[in-house]
Amino acid sequence: MTNRTSRDGKTILITGASSGIGEATARHLASIGHRVVLGARRTERLRTIVEEIRAAGGVADFHELDVTSLESVQEFVRVAxxxxxxVDVMVNNAGVMPLSPVHELRIAEWDRMVDVNLRGTLHGTAAVLPMMRAQGAGHIVNVASTSAHRVDPTAAVYCATKFAVRALSEGLRQESLEVRVTVVSPGFTATELTLRGGSExxxxxxxxxxxxxxxxxxAxxxxxxxxxxxxxxxxxxEIVVRPTAQG
Known part of the structure; x- marks a missing residue:
């Protein structure tokens, strides 16, 4: 099957696209006719996903991306x-979630969550907002969490970063007349977030x-x-998506 191009489709950039929600979003959006550009550090994984999207008839590209670096995010946007x-849409999805009680003082992990979850979202926004304002149109989608709505033990710092993403999104929405802003808050989702870092x-x-x-x-x-x-x-x-059985 040859790659499909769609005049009605949008060019959509997705961070954290090598697995989980980012990968699923890239596959879904490509399947309905959008052009997707995937960014993450694991370029071999991105290459495989892009090849599979293209084989299914979608339009996809990838570029190595570290959302903690503004220069890396700016280059990602330039390439796209x-x-x-x-660039019509930026999906700020990259995130990490090493959970632990505050008293364990896992400061390096705190810094990592702030850098990826919050600073990465700020970098993604900064890299596309001037262009979208100049275009007179655009859409920024920030992936937060149900942890942006409630705080649970061992998740205090993670929740703090996601509360901040939600606040940033609402502030940006109020300031924006042409650029649309959506914050999506997933509940428990089958991703790699629970596999790395934090207390055992x-x-x-x-x-x-x-x-x-x-x-x-x-979903x-x-x-x-x-x-x-x-x-x-x-x-x-704002959209909250969680399991029916989640309290």
Whole structure:
């Protein structure tokens, strides 16, 4: 099958696209005719995903990306713009979640969450906002969490970063007349977030809850696709997607 191009499709950049919600979002959006550009550090994984999307008839590219570096994010955007002429949507999805009680003082992990979850979202926003304002249109989708709505033990710092992403999104929405802003807050989702870092006990508890409750990342991808697919005069500001059984 030859690669499909769609005049009606949008050019969509996705951070943290090598697995989980980012990968599922790239696959879903490409399947409905959008042009997707995937960014992450694991370039071999990105290459495989892009090849599979292209084999299915989609339009996809990838570029190595470290969201903690503004220069890396700016280059990611430049590459996408050179390839496709414009950028219509930025999905700020990259995130990490090493859980632990505050008293354990895992400061390096705190810094990592601030750098990836919050600073990465700021970098993604800064890299596309001037261009979108100049275009007179654009859409920034920030992936937060149900942890942006509640605080749980062992998740205090993670929640703090996601509360901040939600606050940033709402502030940006209020300032924006042409650029749409959506914050998507997933609940327990089957991703790699629970597999790395944090205390062993907290990691095990999160993994067990995820295995018992988790929705597939495709459910979140479809919610993102819904927000992106609305008419330009409709701004879907906030979506919460979680398992029915999640309290």
């Amino acid at each position: 713009r050179r390839a496709h002429g414009r 006990e907290a990691r095990a508890a999160a993994k067990a809850a995820t295995e018992a409750l988790a929705i597939p990342p495709s 979140v991808a479809e919610a993102i696709g819904y927000a992106i697919g609305q008419p330009v005069e409709v701004d879907v500001n």
